[in-house]
Amino acid sequence: MLASTSNADRHAIRASLLHCLRDPGLAGDASCVEFLPDALVLCRGGRIEHVGPTAALLPTLADDVRIDDQRGKLLVPGFIDTHVHYPQVDVIASYGTQLLDWLNRYTFPAELAFADAAHAAATADFFLDRLLENGTTTAAVFCTVHPQSVDAFFTASEARGLAMIAGKCLMDRHAPAGLTDSADTGYRDSKTLIERWHGHARSHYAITPRFAPTSTQAQMAAMQRLAEEHPDVYIQSHVAENRAEIAWVRELFPGHRSYFDVYDHYGLLRERAIYAHCIHLDDADRARMTAAGATPSFCPTSNLFIGSGLYDLPQALAAGNRVSLGSDVGGGTSYSLLRTLGEAYKVQQLLGHSLSPAYALYLATLGGARALSLEHALGSITPGKAADFALLDPCATPLLARRTQMRDDPLDTFFALMTLGDDRAVAATYANGRCVHRRSAQPTP
Numbered sequence: 001m002l003a004s005t006s007n008a009d010r011h012a013i014r015a016s017l018l019h020c021l022r023d024p025g026l027a028g029d030a031s032c033v034e035f036l037p038d039a040l041v042l043c044r045g046g047r048i049e050h051v052g053p054t055a056a057l058l059p060t061l062a063d064d065v066r067i068d069d070q071r072g073k074l075l076v077p078g079f080i081d082t083h084v085h086y087p088q089v090d091v092i093a094s095y096g097t098q099l100l101d102w103l104n105r106y107t108f109p110a111e112l113a114f115a116d117a118a119h120a121a122a123t124a125d126f127f128l129d130r131l132l133e134n135g136t137t138t139a140a141v142f143c144t145v146h147p148q149s150v151d152a153f154f155t156a157s158e159a160r161g162l163a164m165i166a167g168k169c170l171m172d173r174h175a176p177a178g179l180t181d182s183a184d185t186g187y188r189d190s191k192t193l194i195e196r197w198h199g200h201a202r203s204h205y206a207i208t209p210r211f212a213p214t215s216t217q218a219q220m221a222a223m224q225r226l227a228e229e230h231p232d233v234y235i236q237s238h239v240a241e242n243r244a245e246i247a248w249v250r251e252l253f254p255g256h257r258s259y260f261d262v263y264d265h266y267g268l269l270r271e272r273a274i275y276a277h278c279i280h281l282d283d284a285d286r287a288r289m290t291a292a293g294a295t296p297s298f299c300p301t302s303n304l305f306i307g308s309g310l311y312d313l314p315q316a317l318a319a320g321n322r323v324s325l326g327s328d329v330g331g332g333t334s335y336s337l338l339r340t341l342g343e344a345y346k347v348q349q350l351l352g353h354s355l356s357p358a359y360a361l362y363l364a365t366l367g368g369a370r371a372l373s374l375e376h377a378l379g380s381i382t383p384g385k386a387a388d389f390a391l392l393d394p395c396a397t398p399l400l401a402r403r404t405q406m407r408d409d410p411l412d413t414f415f416a417l418m419t420l421g422d423d424r425a426v427a428a429t430y431a432n433g434r435c436v437h438r439r440s441a442q443p444t445p
């Protein structure tokens, strides 16, 4: 009997439930996925307390437990975006350049505006509302070089009850004056922010070198010291995204076996280190990634939009890499991890591989949690984990409704959602047990 003297902080969601219990592998072992057609998820104090078939659980619930009845919709774990830039809201969909030009022409000018704390606060609110309307409840987020951009971000994410990873970008060269720090101020500002935010509420700090070309050897060494002093903080950066970038790193850091080796040399590969793109790594880099416990973030919409290349998922998985999924907005073109998965599928098709719907679901949920070493708290709808969910509507559009009624198969429904869906398919988002987004009914034409 689950009744207690006070049920004020208890509530339940009734919906179909779909989540991964284990890694299903690229081909998608369906036994690693659990589907309950009519489930009750009982939440208390921000966590999942109990999960089961409604027929079994409903009779045990006290009368005063509120039930959010969402029958017909699909409850999945909140999506986890392991690489995104909140200051690039206004950079999305910028025409005509590849990485290095794109940074100079669009990205750096936009990031300069974050010296203004009010602009940072307003943009953090706007950005987080976009994540939530897309069902994303956790992300690894780049801020700008300005410490106030980090304060604005975590203030906004904590107000929404979110588990977020973020950090101040470090750049002491090859960027405009208003966007650079130094080896010393980068170290000190990052340390202050770690002390302020890491482990506060659901916030985690990430040491955030933008990428090797914008840090001198002295700054890389300062980050190594910072990382050694804070072994449990995250590290996030970019690597091996674009051919011109790789050639530049070879000039700037002569004598290294590879671009990836530069980060290794400065002690920046370890558990909780997330590297975006990783398109052009070689076998030795991938093996080192696994041995060090660092992880790649696959960013398909960005890789396509900036023309960076096709990420070979099976190659990474064969090397034992714990791959996760990144939207990489503003290089990426959508905050929706459903759309991102749709593009991930097409990229793998071009390489002659099929990304199964089970593995796609894993990439956006439990795989993301594992890559971030947050599997104990996130990634599946399991008692004890955080009550962070996305509620998907298989009938969100006339086309989706028609397509998903074709087959009575939850993974096929998920595949249709990731191919045809976007924010319209996210009926609601829950974080820390609270509904933080509900899609309003659209006016009928």
Ligand code: GUN
Residues within 6 Å of the ligand: 085, 099, 103, 107, 210, 211, 238, 241, 302, 328, 331
């Ligand atoms: N490499 C260095 N900075 C960036 C960035 O902001 N976006 C992407 N996609 N790649 C980068």
Ligand code: ZN
Residues within 6 Å of the ligand: 083, 084, 085, 238, 276, 328, 331
């Ligand atoms: Zn990026």
